[in-house]
Amino acid sequence: MAIKGNLANPRKFQKDQLKIYAVLIPITLIMVLPIVYIVNHAFKPLEELFAYPPKFFVTNPSFTNFFKLVSATASSTVPFSRYLFNSIFVTVCVLGFTLMFTTMAAFALSKMDFKGKKILSTMNDIGLYFVAIALQIPRYLIVDKLGMHDTYIAHILPIVVLPVGLLLLKQFVDGVPSALIEAAHIDGAGEFKTYTSIILPLVKPAMATVSILMFQEVWNNTETSSMYIDTDAFKTFAFYMQTLSSNTNSVAGQGLAAAATLIMFIPNVVLFITMQSRVMSTMATSGIK
Amino acid sequence: MKSDKLRRGVTPYLFVLPYFALFILFVAVPVVIAIALSFTNFNAIQFPDFVGIKNYIDLFLQDEVFIRYVIPNTIVFAVIVGPGGYVLSFLLAWALSQITRGPRTVLALIIYSPSMTAGTTMTVIWKVLFSGDQLGYINNILMQLGIITEPIIFLQSKTWLLPVMIIVALWSSMGVGFLSMLAGLLNIDPSLYEAAHIDGIRNRVQEMFYITIPSIKPQMLFGAIMAIVNAFKQSAIGVQLSGSNPTPNYAGQLMVNHISDYGFTRYEMGYACAVSVVLLVIIWVFSKGARKLFKED
Numbered sequence: 001m002a003i004k005g006n007l008a009n010p011r012k013f014q015k016d017q018l019k020i021y022a023v024l025i026p027i028t029l030i031m032v033l034p035i036v037y038i039v040n041h042a043f044k045p046l047e048e049l050f051a052y053p054p055k056f057f058v059t060n061p062s063f064t065n066f067f068k069l070v071s072a073t074a075s076s077t078v079p080f081s082r083y084l085f086n087s088i089f090v091t092v093c094v095l096g097f098t099l100m101f102t103t104m105a106a107f108a109l110s111k112m113d114f115k116g117k118k119i120l121s122t123m124n125d126i127g128l129y130f131v132a133i134a135l136q137i138p139r140y141l142i143v144d145k146l147g148m149h150d151t152y153i154a155h156i157l158p159i160v161v162l163p164v165g166l167l168l169l170k171q172f173v174d175g176v177p178s179a180l181i182e183a184a185h186i187d188g189a190g191e192f193k194t195y196t197s198i199i200l201p202l203v204k205p206a207m208a209t210v211s212i213l214m215f216q217e218v219w220n221n222t223e224t225s226s227m228y229i230d231t232d233a234f235k236t237f238a239f240y241m242q243t244l245s246s247n248t249n250s251v252a253g254q255g256l257a258a259a260a261t262l263i264m265f266i267p268n269v270v271l272f273i274t275m276q277s278r279v280m281s282t283m284a285t286s287g288i289k
Numbered sequence: 290m291k292s293d294k295l296r297r298g299v300t301p302y303l304f305v306l307p308y309f310a311l312f313i314l315f316v317a318v319p320v321v322i323a324i325a326l327s328f329t330n331f332n333a334i335q336f337p338d339f340v341g342i343k344n345y346i347d348l349f350l351q352d353e354v355f356i357r358y359v360i361p362n363t364i365v366f367a368v369i370v371g372p373g374g375y376v377l378s379f380l381l382a383w384a385l386s387q388i389t390r391g392p393r394t395v396l397a398l399i400i401y402s403p404s405m406t407a408g409t410t411m412t413v414i415w416k417v418l419f420s421g422d423q424l425g426y427i428n429n430i431l432m433q434l435g436i437i438t439e440p441i442i443f444l445q446s447k448t449w450l451l452p453v454m455i456i457v458a459l460w461s462s463m464g465v466g467f468l469s470m471l472a473g474l475l476n477i478d479p480s481l482y483e484a485a486h487i488d489g490i491r492n493r494v495q496e497m498f499y500i501t502i503p504s505i506k507p508q509m510l511f512g513a514i515m516a517i518v519n520a521f522k523q524s525a526i527g528v529q530l531s532g533s534n535p536t537p538n539y540a541g542q543l544m545v546n547h548i549s550d551y552g553f554t555r556y557e558m559g560y561a562c563a564v565s566v567v568l569l570v571i572i573w574v575f576s577k578g579a580r581k582l583f584k585e586d
Contacts, residue, residue: 008386008482008501009475020387024396027381031460032399037426038414053433054424101308108304117301120309127316128514129576131521133545134568137552137561138319138326141333161311164465164515191300213465220406227553238410245413246532251424254417261413268405276398283465283472287507288514 035265041258042066049255065259069244072256078232080240087219087237090155094218097160099207106169107199111181112191121170125288127163136227143228154228155236159218165210171285172206173199205278212271212279219267238264320569327563332556344563355564358539359547362451363571366543367520369455371575374462375516379509382467383497386474397471404464404519412529415457419443419530444531450541454530458523466512466519473508477501506583513579521545521572544568 010017036056041049043061070080108114109121132139139158148154176199184194200207225239241260244253272279327344329337348355381400385393403411418426421442428440443449477500485500502509527541528534534550536542542550544564552561 008477009479010387010389013389017388020384021392024381024384024388028396028399031403031463034414034418034460035402037418041417050424052424054426054429056426097307101311104304105308108301112301112304114298114301120305123309123317124312127312129518129572130316130320130569131518131572133522133525134548134565134572135316135319135323136549137558137565138322139315140552141322141558142314142319157311158315161308161315163312163316166308191304195304216405220410241410241413242529245416245529254420257413258417261410264410265406269402272401272405273398276394279468280472280475283469284476286469286511287473287505288510289507 038258038261038265041255042262044255044258046252046255049251065255068252069256069259069263072244078235082233083235083237083240086152086155086234090152090224090236091215091218093152093156094160095211095214097156098162098165098214099210101160102162102165102169102210103200103203103207104195105166106173106203107195109166110170110173111176111178111199124163124166127161128167130163132159133223136223140227149228150230150234152234155221155224155234158224158228159221162210162214162217165213167288168209168282168286169203169206171287172203172282175285176202206282206285208275208278209282212275215271216268220264323562323565323569326559327566329559330557331559331562333558334556337559340559344560345567347560348563348567354535354539354542355547358542359544362539362541363524363543365451366455366458366524367517367571367575370458370462370523371517371520374459374520375466375513377459378463378467378512378516379470381463382471382474383501385471387493397468400463401467403461404467406461411457411461412526415453416444416530419453421445445537447538447540450527450531450536454527454541457526457530458520461523462516462519464515464519466515469508469515470505470512473505474501477504510579510583513583514576517572517575517579521568525549544571 040056040058042065043058043063045060045062045064048055048058048060072080105120109117143149143154143158148157180198180202181194184198189197220238221236222239222242225235226242229235241257241264244260245257326337328339328341330340330343331337385397385400388396420426420428421440421444423429423432423440425440425443427443428437431437432440441449443453481500481504482496485496490496490499524543524545527536527543528546528549531537531541534546534554536546545568548561548564548568550561551557551564
C-alpha cells in the first residue's frame with residue numbers, strides 16, 4: 001500500500017504543503033519586517049529620517065548615522081571603542097568560563113558515580129526557573145559584599161552559570177557511549193585525560209549551542225552595567241546603547257539608535273547562521289522527562 | 290588500590306565544583322537571602338530587623354499599586370506570553386516540520402532571529418516603530434488608513450503600553466524551546482506515521498494529536514518551561530519601552546518592575562524581596578502545571 005503525504009520532514013515538495021506555506025509565509029513576514037525596517041532606518045540620512053510620510057525603505061543609503069555614533073562619544077570622556085572593548089572582553093571571558101565549567105560538570109553528572117549527584121542535577125533543574133531578574137536584590141547584595149562592585153568581575157562571575165546550558169550539555173554527554181570512556185580508562189587515561197581527549201571533542205555541537213545561548217545573555221546584557229558598575233569606562237556597549245535608545249524621542253536620535261541596534265544585532269545573527277546545523281543536532285537530544 | 294579509590298572518590302567533586310560553586314553563590318544563596326530578607330525591614334544600610342510576615346500582609350492588603358495594577362498586568366502578560374507564546378512556537382515548529390529542508394532552514398532562522406537579541410536591542414526597534422508622532426511608522430500607517438486622525442503616543446499610553454509589550458514579547462518568544470521542539474519533530478521515527486496511517490489516521494490534525502505530540506513529550510515540556518521562564522524574563526520591557534519606572538500610570542508595571550522600584554528607588558529591600566518570593570512562587574506554580582501536562586508515564 002502506498003502511503004501518501006502527511007509525513008513530517010518531507011523530502012519533496014507536494015501540493016498539499018501549499019496550505020502550510022500560506023500560513024507560514026505571512027507570519028514570517030510579520031516577524032522579519034521590524035528587523036528590515038531598523039536596518040533601513042540605520043542607513044537613512046537625516047533628511048530621510050525627517051521625511052513625511054515616513055518611508056519604509058532607504059533611498060540614498062549613507063553611513064552618516066554610524067559616523068555620528070562614533071563621534072557622539074568623541075566629546076565625552078569614554079570613547080565608543082572603550083565600550084566595545086569592554087563588551088568583547090566580558091563576552092570572551094564569560095564564554096570561556098561557561099564552556100569550561102559547564103562541560104566539566106556535565107561530564108561528571110552524566111558519566112561518573114558519586115554521592116549527591118541526583119541532588120545536584122535536581123538543583124540545576126530547579127535553577128532553570130530562578131530568573132536572575134527576580135533575584136536582582138540578593139544578587140546585588142552579594143556582588144557588593146564580595147567587593148566585586150565596580151570591577152570587571154561583576155560583569156563576569158554572576159552570569160557564568162547557565163542552567164539551561166548544563167541541561168543541554170548533560171543530555172548530549174548522555175549520548176556518548178560509555179564503552180568509549182571505559183576503553184579510555186583501560187588504556188590508562190585518568191578522568192581528566194578522558195575529559196580532554198574524549199568528551200570535549202565529541203560534545204562540540206552542544207558547546208556551540210551553549211556558546212550561542214550564552215553569547216545572547218552576555219552580549220545583550222545591560223543589568224550588570226546598570227546595577228554593579230559605577231565607573232562609565234567599565235560599562236558595556238549594550239548599556240551605552242540603552243542610553244542612546246532613551247533618545248529615540250528625537251528623530252536624529254532614532255537614526256543613531258538604529259545604527260547601534262544593527263551593530264548589536266549582527267554578531268548574534270552571524271554566530272547563529274554559522275552554527276545552525278550544530279545547534280539543531282544538539283536540540284535533537286534536548287528535552288525534560 | 291586504596292589510593293586509586295580515593296582519587297576516584299574526589300575527582301567527580303572536582304569536576305562539578307567550579308560550576309556548582311558559582312551556582313550556589315549566584316542562584317541558590319540569592320533565593321535563601323530573598324526568603325530571609327522578606328521577613329525583615331531592610332534599607333541596605335542598617336542591619337535588617339525582623340518584622341514577621343508584615344511585608345506579605347502589606348503587599349496583599351495595603352499596596353494599592355500592587356493589587357490594582359501589578360497583579361492584573363502580570364497575569365495578563367504572563368498568560369498571553371507564556372502559554373500563548375508556547376502554543377504559537379509549537380504550531381510554527383510543527384508547520385516548519387511539514388515542509389522541505391531548504392525553505393524550512395530559511396524560515397526557521399527568520400522566526401528565531403527576534404529572540405536572539407533579548408532586551409534593549411529589540412526594544413529600540415519597537416520604540417522607533419511605535420514612535421509617538423506622525424513620523425512614527427505605525428502611527429503613520431494607521432493615519433493613512435484613516436483609522437486614527439491624531440498620532441497615538443503608544444508607549445506613554447494607559448491603554449496601549451501593555452498590548453505593545455505583549456506584541457513585542459510574543460514576537461521574540463520563539464527561542465530555545467522552539468528550536469528544541471522543531472528538532473524533536475524532525476527526529477520522530479517515520480515508521481510511527483506509517484503504522485498510524487495503516488491504523489486509519491487520515492489527516493494532519495489526527496496525526497498531530499495521536500503521534501506527534503506523544504512522541505516529543507520531553508521537548509514539549511522543555512519548550513513549555515522555557516516559555517514560562519521567557520515570559521517572566523521579558524517582563525521588564527515595559528520600563529524599557531516607556532523609559533521610566535514606574536511606567537506611566539502603572540500601565541505596564543509588572544512584578545519585576547515593582548521589585549526594582551521598591552528595591553533600588555525606595556531602598557525598601559525587605560519589601561522588595563517579599564515581592565521576589567511571590568514571583569518565584571508564581572513561576573514555580575506555572576512550571577508544576579507544565580510538568581503535570583507532559584509527565585512521562
